[in-house]
Amino acid sequence: MPSFLAGLAHRDKMAVVEGFAALHIVVMIKETADPLALFAEWYGEAEKTEPNDPTALSLATVGPDGMPSLRMVLLKGFDAQGFVFYTNYLSRKGRQLVDHPKAAMLFHWKSLRRQVRLEGPVSQTTPEEADAYFETRARGSQIGAWASDQSQPLESRFALEKRVAEFGARYLVGKVPRPPHWSGFRLQPLLIEFWQDQPFRLHDRLEYRRPSAEAPWSTRTLYP
Numbered sequence: 001m002p003s004f005l006a007g008l009a010h011r012d013k014m015a016v017v018e019g020f021a022a023l024h025i026v027v028m029i030k031e032t033a034d035p036l037a038l039f040a041e042w043y044g045e046a047e048k049t050e051p052n053d054p055t056a057l058s059l060a061t062v063g064p065d066g067m068p069s070l071r072m073v074l075l076k077g078f079d080a081q082g083f084v085f086y087t088n089y090l091s092r093k094g095r096q097l098v099d100h101p102k103a104a105m106l107f108h109w110k111s112l113r114r115q116v117r118l119e120g121p122v123s124q125t126t127p128e129e130a131d132a133y134f135e136t137r138a139r140g141s142q143i144g145a146w147a148s149d150q151s152q153p154l155e156s157r158f159a160l161e162k163r164v165a166e167f168g169a170r171y172l173v174g175k176v177p178r179p180p181h182w183s184g185f186r187l188q189p190l191l192i193e194f195w196q197d198q199p200f201r202l203h204d205r206l207e208y209r210r211p212s213a214e215a216p217w218s219t220r221t222l223y224p
Contacts, residue, residue, distance in 0.1 A: 028196075028204055031219060035192045035208040036080060042114060042194070049111040059085070060104040061096040069096065075107075076133060082186040083118060084125060086133060089181045091150035097122050103187050113197030118189040120213075125184030134178040142176035143167050188213050198224070 032038045046054035055075040062068050071093060077084040083105060087094050097103060105118040134142065147163040154160060171177075190212070196204040205222040 029194050029206040046109040058106040061093050062100050082188040084186050086184040088150040115195040117193040120188045120190040122185050122187050130183040145182045146179050
């Protein structure tokens with residue numbers, strides 16, 4: 001198999017005027033006292049520009065052997081208490097978060113050339129919160145939460161579809177209850193970094209950090 005060198009078609013480029021790189025204006029990240037306010041501003045812009053799903057984020061967890069694992073999930077809410085997503089607690093990420101309640105998140109909004117990183121401890125949402133969100137899901141997704149033994153070996157697609165049919169028949173009438181093993185997690189960030197693309201990889205990075213959820217935020221800019 002031939003080797004592959006990424007990025008050859010996307011080299012750093014800037015207009016050249018008489019042999020010199022053209023002057024450019026670097027728009028620095030606007031620092032605010034509250035990083036959640038800045039996140040809300042960026043997220044609002046991503047809702048308007050991202051062609052698919054601005055709520056998509058990479059979620060990193062760690063296993064008992066210290067090996068990290070990564071997958072995409074969807075953000076379902078954020079406030080001063082943290083960033084919330086939902087999953088099957090018996091899945092790989094669910095078990096890892098229960099056993100090692102710390103995680104990292106990464107939002108990448110390609111249309112805006114922006115990223116936001118978060119790190120912090122993770123806690124479980126309340127049953128009431130999970131129930132309220134579960135009721136907003138499409139009925140097919142509710143049935144799917146019952147039918148899927150998430151992260152377990154699947155013998156065939158037919159086996160999954162059979163389980164979907166079985167649970168669909170079981171909950172044919174009335175509300176679909178939330179499975180006891182399906183709920184939410186909340187990441188309380190102790191670190192939030194805002195990243196803005198700049199020419200020649202001289203990116204703008206603004207970091208917010210605090211030692212605990214009760215402590216005030218400190219800020220610093222970082223080398224790209």
